[in-house]
Amino acid sequence: MPNPTPPSTESELLRILRDAEHTYVSGEQISKKLNVTRSALWKHVSNLRQSGYTINASTKRGYKFVSAPDLLLCDEIQAHLDTSFIGSQILTYETIDSTNRAALQFGEQGLKEGLVICAESQTKGRGRLGRAWASPKGKGIYLSILLRPKLEIREIAKITLATAVTVCSAIAAETGVQAQIRWPNDVLVGDKKLCGILTEISAEADRVKHLVVGVGINVNSTAEDLPPVGTSVHLVTGKAWNRARLAARFLNEFEKTYKALQKGKFAEIVRDWESLSVLSGKNVVAKGLNGDIEGVAMGIDEEDGALWIRRDTGIQTKVLSGDIQFIR
Ligand code: BTN
Numbered sequence: 394m395p396n397p398t399p400p401s402t403e404s405e406l407l408r409i410l411r412d413a414e415h416t417y418v419s420g421e422q423i424s425k426k427l428n429v430t431r432s433a434l435w436k437h438v439s440n441l442r443q444s445g446y447t448i449n450a451s452t453k454r455g456y457k458f459v460s461a462p463d464l465l466l467c468d469e470i471q472a473h474l475d476t477s478f479i480g481s482q483i484l485t486y487e488t489i490d491s492t493n494r495a496a497l498q499f500g501e502q503g504l505k506e507g508l509v510i511c512a513e514s515q516t517k518g519r520g521r522l523g524r525a526w527a528s529p530k531g532k533g534i535y536l537s538i539l540l541r542p543k544l545e546i547r548e549i550a551k552i553t554l555a556t557a558v559t560v561c562s563a564i565a566a567e568t569g570v571q572a573q574i575r576w577p578n579d580v581l582v583g584d585k586k587l588c589g590i591l592t593e594i595s596a597e598a599d600r601v602k603h604l605v606v607g608v609g610i611n612v613n614s615t616a617e618d619l620p621p622v623g624t625s626v627h628l629v630t631g632k633a634w635n636r637a638r639l640a641a642r643f644l645n646e647f648e649k650t651y652k653a654l655q656k657g658k659f660a661e662i663v664r665d666w667e668s669l670s671v672l673s674g675k676n677v678v679a680k681g682l683n684g685d686i687e688g689v690a691m692g693i694d695e696e697d698g699a700l701w702i703r704r705d706t707g708i709q710t711k712v713l714s715g716d717i718q719f720i721r
Contacts, residue, residue, distance in 0.1 A: 610626070
């Protein structure tokens, strides 16, 4: 079974330079700490520059960290990470078919809970109900987290709902954009989609073996990058945002929410969810595999995260999956 890779010399070099907070660190000091020669150090600095980092070099003063590239690099996410197990291993790809597909496969191979797979672009980004997820290169956050939760299969919607709450709070904290949630997994600004969440499982009888929660956030996408129903943080704010920082903020908050969920605190998550929901009290139709259910959206079931709809007859029906549309 593959083990997490130890931090590379370049990761450690970045950490030393970052810790110096934009002041120079002498080459001699760095070489000693990394246990490498001065010429090897120079090679590592050149490699980082080639990856897009700006590092100043001065013969007298040494090296100074100036800026990082806008890439979802493992080092960039980890530099802002404050978690105990989520993201303890991060694998990043320039292009991949689907981060969810890869994370499920790594789950099968026995990799640890908390593994994060990130990509700059996806060629077969998976959406809900067999749809595709537009994943233009360098514009969004496409990431999947491998989890091994103590949950029954009927409870997995709880993870999706908890993730939606976390995405909203991370986006609000990092960018000021107040998104809302449409059950079960759409994060919206107005009626346009900012983020989608896809939870997939590998199960045995009624036990979850492992689970992958995949998150696609439209960060710096332009209107041309997205389907007509999509929007991005950039389109809402008019600014470009650092994707690695936003991804780290999401992972930091996700770990807290996930720990709460594992301690049985779903009711607290439901309360946050209700305050962000666009549905409560609205006339809706749930379009599912077994036909349409029309009525007033009442709220979330605290046992399994299903949506309760009150029909005209007064009977309340539980909806476990489907697409929700508003009716005027
Ligand atoms: C949806 O709203 O339909 C869900 C979209 C989920 C997209 C993300 S992007 C990262 C992860 N990998 C995938 O293939 N899909 C999810």
